[in-house]
Amino acid sequence: MPDQGEFYQRDRDWHPPAYVKEYKTSVARSPQYSLISLQNSVGEITGPVFGHNDIDPMDRDLIHNYATAGESAIGERIILHGRVLDENARPVPNTLVEIWQANAGGRYRHKKDTYLAPIDPNFGGCGRTITDENGYYYFRTVKPGAYPWRNYVNSWRPAHIHVSVFGSGFVQRLISQIYFEGDPLIPLCPIVKSIPNQEAINSLVAALDMNSTIPLDTIAYKFDIVLRGRRSTLFENRLEGN
Amino acid sequence: MVQPLNYLKETPSQTAGPYVHIGLAPGAAGFDIYERELGWDIAGPNAEGERIRVEGLVIDGTGSPIKDVLLEAWQANAKGIYAHPEGGGEVEEGFRGWGRVITDFDTGEWGFDTIKPGKTPGRNGRIQAPHINLWVVARGINLGLNTRIYFEDEAEANAEDPVMNIIEWERRRATLLAKRSEKDGKVVYRFDIQLQGQDETVFFDV
Ligand SMILES: [Fe+2]
Numbered sequence: 001m002p003d004q005g006e007f008y009q010r011d012r013d014w015h016p017p018a019y020v021k022e023y024k025t026s027v028a029r030s031p032q033y034s035l036i037s038l039q040n041s042v043g044e045i046t047g048p049v050f051g052h053n054d055i056d057p058m059d060r061d062l063i064h065n066y067a068t069a070g071e072s073a074i075g076e077r078i079i080l081h082g083r084v085l086d087e088n089a090r091p092v093p094n095t096l097v098e099i100w101q102a103n104a105g106g107r108y109r110h111k112k113d114t115y116l117a118p119i120d121p122n123f124g125g126c127g128r129t130i131t132d133e134n135g136y137y138y139f140r141t142v143k144p145g146a147y148p149w150r151n152y153v154n155s156w157r158p159a160h161i162h163v164s165v166f167g168s169g170f171v172q173r174l175i176s177q178i179y180f181e182g183d184p185l186i187p188l189c190p191i192v193k194s195i196p197n198q199e200a201i202n203s204l205v206a207a208l209d210m211n212s213t214i215p216l217d218t219i220a221y222k223f224d225i226v227l228r229g230r231r232s233t234l235f236e237n238r239l240e241g242n
Numbered sequence: 243m244v245q246p247l248n249y250l251k252e253t254p255s256q257t258a259g260p261y262v263h264i265g266l267a268p269g270a271a272g273f274d275i276y277e278r279e280l281g282w283d284i285a286g287p288n289a290e291g292e293r294i295r296v297e298g299l300v301i302d303g304t305g306s307p308i309k310d311v312l313l314e315a316w317q318a319n320a321k322g323i324y325a326h327p328e329g330g331g332e333v334e335e336g337f338r339g340w341g342r343v344i345t346d347f348d349t350g351e352w353g354f355d356t357i358k359p360g361k362t363p364g365r366n367g368r369i370q371a372p373h374i375n376l377w378v379v380a381r382g383i384n385l386g387l388n389t390r391i392y393f394e395d396e397a398e399a400n401a402e403d404p405v406m407n408i409i410e411w412e413r414r415r416a417t418l419l420a421k422r423s424e425k426d427g428k429v430v431y432r433f434d435i436q437l438q439g440q441d442e443t444v445f446f447d448v
Contacts, residue, residue, distance in 0.1 A: 004328075009447075010252065010447065011251070012385075012447070014252065014254055015252075015254050015255045015384070015385045016254065016255060016384035016385060018383070018384055018385065023257075023382070023384070025257075025381050025382030026257075026382045026383070026384055027303070027382075028302040028303035028304050028382070028438065029302050029303070029308065029381075029382035029383055029437050030303075030382075030383075030384075030437070030438070031437055031438060031442055031443075031445050032438055032442060033414075033444075033445075035445050035446055035447035036409055036444055036445070036446050036447065037446070037447045038405060038408075038446040040448065041362070041363070041364050041365050042318075042324060042328070042330060042363055043316065043317075043318065043324060043370075043373075043375050044448050045328060046316075046325075046326035046328050046329045047316060047326065047340070048316065048325070048326075048338060048339070049326060049327075049338075050280070054280060055276075055278070056278075059276065065275065066275055085250060086250070087249050087250050087251070087252060088250075089250050096280075098265050099265060100261065100262070100264040100265025100266070108261045109264060109273065110261045110263065110264050110273075111271075111272070111347075112261070112310075112347075113260075113261065124264075124268075124273070124275045125264050126265045126268055126275060162258065162259060162261075162262070162265055164258075164265060164266055165253075168326075170316045170375055170377070171448045173314070173377055174252075174253060174255060174386070175255060175256065175257075175258045175262075175379055176253050176254065176255055176256045177256040177257075177259075191256060192256075194256070195256075197254075199251075200251065200254040201254075203251065204253070204254060204256070225253050226250045226251060226252050226253045227253070
C-alpha cells in the first residue's frame with residue numbers, strides 16, 4: 001500500500017515552541033498569533049526533487065572538500081552516518097541531506113563569526129549528499145569544537161553539526177542540530193533546552209558507533225533522522241476528495 | 243496495556259542559527275566551495291508564464307529587518323503543475339519550482355526571480371488561487387515558519403481560495419498579499435513578512 005495521503009500532523013509539543021525566554025534571540029522573532037491549521041493539498045505533499053547531477057560525490061567529505069590537494073582538515077576524524085526514515089519507519093530514499101559546522105576549534109568560516117579560534121585553511125565546513133535507496137547517508141568530517149555565543153555572558157554551544165533534510169513533500173522540510181554522545185555542555189544549552197521533552201533531546205544526540213569506525217583512521221557516530229510520515233489511502237482520506 | 247504502535251517520532255527541530263549560509267547558500271554568502279549552488283534558478287529558461295520578481299524584508303518584533311534569514315520557495319508552474327511525480331503532470335524542461343535565497347547582510351532585503359504560478363487544485367475539487375509556498379528559517383526561529391505568497395491582483399481567485407477563506411480576519415488575510423509594481427520594466431511583487439505585531443504575517447501549521 002503506497003503512502004499517498006496527507007502527512008501526519010506535526011507534534012508541536014515535541015518540537016521547541018517559537019518563544020523561548022531563555023533563548024533570547026527567539027523573543028523578538030517568534031510569531032505570537034496561533035498558526036492557521038491547513039490540511040495538505042498538492043503543494044504540501046510535493047517538494048523539490050534532487051538528483052546526483054545536483055551535487056558532487058566529493059561534497060560529502062568535509063575533510064577534503066575544501067582542502068588543498070594532498071592536505072586535510074585538522075581535528076578528530078569522524079564518520080557521521082545513519083538513515084533518513086519517516087514516522088512509519090520506512091526509509092526516505094534519494095533525499096538531499098546538507099550539513100554545516102564549525103571547525104575543530106569551534107570557528108565557522110563565516111564573515112560574521114569573530115571567535116578567536118583560528119580558521120582552518122583546509123576546512124570549509126559544509127557538505128551534502130543524497131540518501132541511497134535504503135535511506136542511508138554518510139559524511140566524513142572532523143568533530144566540531146564547542147564555541148561561545150552571546151546569550152548569557154558565559155554561554156557555550158555544545159559541539160554540534162547543523163543538518164537540513166528535505167523528504168519528498170515540502171511539509172517534511174526540517175533543520176536541526178546533531179550533538180555528540182557524552183558532551184557535558186548539552187544539558188546546559190538554552191538552544192538544546194528549547195526542546196521541552198528530554199526524550200526528544202536524546203534523539204538529537206549521535207551515538208558513538210564503534211562498529212563503524214575505521215580502525216587506525218576514523219571514529220564513527222551514528223545519527224538517524226526521522227521525517228514526517230504519510231497516511232496510506234485506506235478509506236476516505238484521498239486529497240482530491242470524491 | 244495495549245499493543246505498541248511503533249511509529250517513530252519526528253526529529254525535533256533546532257534553529258538554523260546565524261551561519262546557515264555556510265551550509266545552504268555558501269555561494270550567496272561569498273564562500274566558494276560547491277561547483278553547483280542549489281536553488282538560484284526557480285523557473286529555468288523554458289518556463290511559460292509571466293516573469294516576475296518577488297522581494298521583501300523579514301521584520302522582527304522591534305520593527306527591524308532581520309539580516310540572517312534563509313527563505314525557500316516552492317511553487318507550481320503557470321499551468322498549476324508542481325515539478326514532482328505527484329505534481330499533476332509534466333513541467334517545462336528546467337522548471338524546478340524551488341528556490342532558496344538569503345537576506346542581504348546589510349539591508350535585510352531578499353528577492354528571487356521566477357514566473358507567476360497558475361491556479362492549483364485544492365481539496366475536494368476546489369481551486370486554489372496562484373500562490374508560492376514559503377519556508378522561513380533563521381537564528382531565533384526554532385521551527386521553520388510556513389506561509390504563502392498570494393498576489394494582490396488576483397482578487398477574484400483570492401476571494402474563492404479555500405485557504406484564504408479559513409482565515410477569519412480580513413486584516414490578517416492581507417498579510418499574505420504581495421503588492422504588484424513595475425520597476426525598470428520588470429514586474430515586482432513586494433512581500434514583507436512581519437514576525438510579530440498587529441500585522442503579523444499569517445503562518446500555517448501544514
Ligand atoms: Fe552552530
